[in-house]
Amino acid sequence: MSKTAPQPVLETSASPNFGEMLKRLDWRRYVIYIGFVVVFVFFAILLHDQGFLSAVNLLNIFRQTATITVIAVGMTYVIACAEIDLSVGSTAGLSSVVTAMAIAQWGLVPGILAGLATGVAVGAVNGGLVSLLGIPSFLVTLGMMGIAVGAAQWVTASAPQPILDDTFNTVFGSGNIGPVPGLVLWSALFVAAGAVVLSRTKFGRQVLATGGNRTAADFTGINTKRIKFQVLLISGVVASVAGMLYAGRLQSGRFQWGTGDELSAIAAVILGGTSLFGGSGTVIGTLFGSLLIGLINNGLILAGLDSSQQQVVRGAIIILAVALARKK
Amino acid sequence: MNTPDNAVEMRSISKGFNGIPVLNEVDFEVRRGEVHALAGGNGAGKSTLMKILQGVYQADTGKILIDGKPVAIGSIQDAKSAGIGMVFQEFSLVPSLTVAQNIFLASEPLARGLINDREAVRRAKKLFDEMEVRVDPKAEVSRLGTAYWQLTEIAKALSQNARVLIMDEPTASLAKHETEALFELIERLKARGISIIYISHRMDEVYRIADRITILRDGRRLLTERLSDVAPEQIVEGIVGRKIEGQLAYRARADLAGGGVPLLEVRGLTSGPRVRDVSFALRPGEILGVAGLMGSGRTELARTLFGIDKATSGDILIKGKKVAIGSPQQAIEAGLALIPEDRRAQGLVLEHSVRDNLLLPLLGKISRGPLLDLGEGRKLSSSLIEKLAVKVAHPNRPVRLLSGGNQQKVVIAKWMGTDPEVLILDEPTAGVDIGTKSEILDMIRDLAGTGKAVIVISSEYPELLAVSDRVLVLKEGSVIQDLPRGDIADEESLQLAVQGV
Numbered sequence: 001m002s003k004t005a006p007q008p009v010l011e012t013s014a015s016p017n018f019g020e021m022l023k024r025l026d027w028r029r030y031v032i033y034i035g036f037v038v039v040f041v042f043f044a045i046l047l048h049d050q051g052f053l054s055a056v057n058l059l060n061i062f063r064q065t066a067t068i069t070v071i072a073v074g075m076t077y078v079i080a081c082a083e084i085d086l087s088v089g090s091t092a093g094l095s096s097v098v099t100a101m102a103i104a105q106w107g108l109v110p111g112i113l114a115g116l117a118t119g120v121a122v123g124a125v126n127g128g129l130v131s132l133l134g135i136p137s138f139l140v141t142l143g144m145m146g147i148a149v150g151a152a153q154w155v156t157a158s159a160p161q162p163i164l165d166d167t168f169n170t171v172f173g174s175g176n177i178g179p180v181p182g183l184v185l186w187s188a189l190f191v192a193a194g195a196v197v198l199s200r201t202k203f204g205r206q207v208l209a210t211g212g213n214r215t216a217a218d219f220t221g222i223n224t225k226r227i228k229f230q231v232l233l234i235s236g237v238v239a240s241v242a243g244m245l246y247a248g249r250l251q252s253g254r255f256q257w258g259t260g261d262e263l264s265a266i267a268a269v270i271l272g273g274t275s276l277f278g279g280s281g282t283v284i285g286t287l288f289g290s291l292l293i294g295l296i297n298n299g300l301i302l303a304g305l306d307s308s309q310q311q312v313v314r315g316a317i318i319i320l321a322v323a324l325a326r327k328k
Numbered sequence: 329m330n331t332p333d334n335a336v337e338m339r340s341i342s343k344g345f346n347g348i349p350v351l352n353e354v355d356f357e358v359r360r361g362e363v364h365a366l367a368g369g370n371g372a373g374k375s376t377l378m379k380i381l382q383g384v385y386q387a388d389t390g391k392i393l394i395d396g397k398p399v400a401i402g403s404i405q406d407a408k409s410a411g412i413g414m415v416f417q418e419f420s421l422v423p424s425l426t427v428a429q430n431i432f433l434a435s436e437p438l439a440r441g442l443i444n445d446r447e448a449v450r451r452a453k454k455l456f457d458e459m460e461v462r463v464d465p466k467a468e469v470s471r472l473g474t475a476y477w478q479l480t481e482i483a484k485a486l487s488q489n490a491r492v493l494i495m496d497e498p499t500a501s502l503a504k505h506e507t508e509a510l511f512e513l514i515e516r517l518k519a520r521g522i523s524i525i526y527i528s529h530r531m532d533e534v535y536r537i538a539d540r541i542t543i544l545r546d547g548r549r550l551l552t553e554r555l556s557d558v559a560p561e562q563i564v565e566g567i568v569g570r571k572i573e574g575q576l577a578y579r580a581r582a583d584l585a586g587g588g589v590p591l592l593e594v595r596g597l598t599s600g601p602r603v604r605d606v607s608f609a610l611r612p613g614e615i616l617g618v619a620g621l622m623g624s625g626r627t628e629l630a631r632t633l634f635g636i637d638k639a640t641s642g643d644i645l646i647k648g649k650k651v652a653i654g655s656p657q658q659a660i661e662a663g664l665a666l667i668p669e670d671r672r673a674q675g676l677v678l679e680h681s682v683r684d685n686l687l688l689p690l691l692g693k694i695s696r697g698p699l700l701d702l703g704e705g706r707k708l709s710s711s712l713i714e715k716l717a718v719k720v721a722h723p724n725r726p727v728r729l730l731s732g733g734n735q736q737k738v739v740i741a742k743w744m745g746t747d748p749e750v751l752i753l754d755e756p757t758a759g760v761d762i763g764t765k766s767e768i769l770d771m772i773r774d775l776a777g778t779g780k781a782v783i784v785i786s787s788e789y790p791e792l793l794a795v796s797d798r799v800l801v802l803k804e805g806s807v808i809q810d811l812p813r814g815d816i817a818d819e820e821s822l823q824l825a826v827q828g829v
Contacts, residue, residue, distance in 0.1 A: 208684075213673070218656065280680075
């Protein structure tokens with residue numbers, strides 16, 4: 001009905017001139033990029049003497065955010081589909097443990113496969129319960145968060161599992177290719193693949209449509225149960241890879257790796273402009289959300305704030321950014 | 329009207345958005361105790377005018393007088409205290425609260441600082457008594473039907489001492505007898521001196537209930553007349569801006585392929601209590617109307633054919649071949665398409681762009697390898713927009729911003745893109761203006777003209793009679809009559825058939 005008639009402006013077919021286009025340009029959509037640049041410039045000036053702009057420090061920011069970025073790519077799909085996955089941090093921890101133990105037992109390739117299998121198993125259980133039984137993902141993954149971390153602690157009796165395989169440690173963490181840390185390449189790989197699939201494939205469009213209006217998606221012939229299953233499966237697998245990245249960097253598997261990462265990943269996704277209610281989202285935005293968090297962490301440390309102060313400032317900046325980005 | 333004084337007077341209201349005028353010096357008066365119809369095509373400015381009266385928007389220029397006194401309406405609160413009440417089209421109730429709790433939401437009667445629910449129930453009862461309707465104030469709203477939601481809305485407005493009620497398509501989701509009850513209630517409210525601004529696309533209702541009508545066109549007032557002084561054709565012409573001739577008259581179409589294999593054949597289709605042993609056949613080029621009361625299983629039949637509800641028994645044959653339809657995907661593959669009854673909830677992803685909505689069922693068509701060919705998508709969506717004359721500023725803008733009629737066109741366009749053999753439309757013209765309506769009916773005829781089969785479900789008999797070659801009458805899930813159009817003399821005889829007389 002004519003509920004929407006107050007915007008008949010938009011129904012006129014007159015070609016808009018440039019000024020109008022500028023006016024229509026919704027800066028809120030780009031708030032993450034604006035925020036990123038503002039924070040970057042701010043730290044660059046303020047912390048110039050502390051070496052903020054040095055190549056080593058900048059690479060460090062990338063390296064430190066790499067695992068969060070990888071997890072957040074998977075999380076983008078889940079949130080864009082109007083679901084949530086709280087189990088990613090624990091899944092990473094469990095995967096690091098399983099990988100480490102399997103490498104010790106059977107060697108490199110079985111170790112990697114076992115790590116991935118952990119992600120597949122967790123993601124399939126999450127997805128199955130959500131899509132087949134219709135249990136809200138918040139509850140399913142909240143439960144899974146405890147199960148995964150508990151299982152990881154249980155099988156290892158809380159002990160770290162050292163990884164002595166150098167190939168694994170090089171590929172999944174400490175290695176460099178030229179000047180570029182391997183971790184950065186891993187996150188670049190996931191961001192690139194995630195961005196293309198979400199915006200340029202049938203599956204990506206169907207994820208967004210399912211998140212935007214599940215009923216309409218169903219009526220359009222999209223198997224929304226399968227889509228919900230798939231996004232949670234993806235999230236689990238991606239989290240298990242992040243767990244292996246932890247394992248490679250720290251040369252061990254431990255149940256604590258990844259603790260709390262679910263919240264950082266969710267913050268990165270929302271900062272990146274993905275709607276918490278589903279239906280819209282971009283992986284590139286998520287990358288910048290994750291980098292912004294890393295930037296803030298790094299800057300606050302260089303500025304000499306202690307960790308309690310860092311938490312307060314970081315929280316305030318995140319709230320501010322999300323408040324600016326929200327729709328009117 | 330004996331009382332010439334105006335309850336509401338809006339004087340030379342102008343309003344623009346981003347410099348584009350939407351209302352231009354519009355005058356609008358509503359007398360005390362009058363039902364005043366407000367009409368106009370999509371984008372004529374009805375909603376904007378009403379939103380100014382409700383305080384959602386502020387006019388750029390112009391004055392508002394309530395009971396002869398100028399008032400400044402700067403917010404929804406201002407409008408409420410000035411006595412303006414709104415019965416929302418999408419109901420503004422909290423489903424999990426009771427009727428009484430909803431009525432007094434945010435103005436709960438208190439006793440020693442705590443909410444006095446008993447008092448709220450007592451007052452709600454009194455309101456309903458005054459309205460002479462029976463609603464249980466203690467019932468949870470989610471358990472009640474839409475007709476009761478509406479009564480609760482009206483009671484809520486009255487509890488805030490509304491003197492003017494704005495009703496936007498109030499009968500859209502009501503059954504026939506509920507509509508009658510609403511009209512009786514409106515008469516009683518009138519008698520109490522309450523004025524009603526009645527917005528509806530349904531001409532018969534306007535004639536039935538309204539005293540005067542104001543027609544807006546392109547942001548200006550075209551006319552305000554007593555309904556006794558204006559002919560229906562004038563109103564339609566006023567709204568549409570051109571003469572609509574014979575759109576609602578049935579035109580016998582050349583009989584296409586009398587014999588041969590039916591395009592769609594349904595044998596003994598059963599699903600739950602609402603679809604029972606339904607059988608019919610559709611030839612290429614045929615338009616089948618489906619009539620029946622609310623709850624007769626019309627929508628459920630469509631849902632079952634399209635695989636949303638699963639059939640428990642029965643066969644569906646396309647071109648003589650049995651097809652298994654257990655999901656919409658399979659239905660689409662078999663060549664079916666469904667325009668669902670609720671375009672906002674079932675047809676569109678409102679926040680997504682017009683283009684994304686159009687391409688959603690066509691993603692397979694524009695895939696090149698694993699990736700989507702965005703250029704191809706742009707071309708395809710533009711051609712669909714053009715084909716159905718959808719008015720959009722830019723295909724990248726969210727579909728939410730379009731008027732109802734244009735939204736409906738987007739839903740139809742999206743399915744036309746799949747080139748279906750059988751198109752099912754469930755209430756395709758609900759809530760769209762008369763101009764768009766005739767375009768949709770024409771489109772249905774054109775589609776049938778190309779040899780496709782069409783099923784039209786509608787509760788508007790004139791519309792059914794205008795397009796259908798045959799009408800299937802449903803009652804309690806079963807086909808009670810299968811009437812060739814030639815055997816239906818007029819609306820009344822169809823009405824009788826539907827009632828099962």
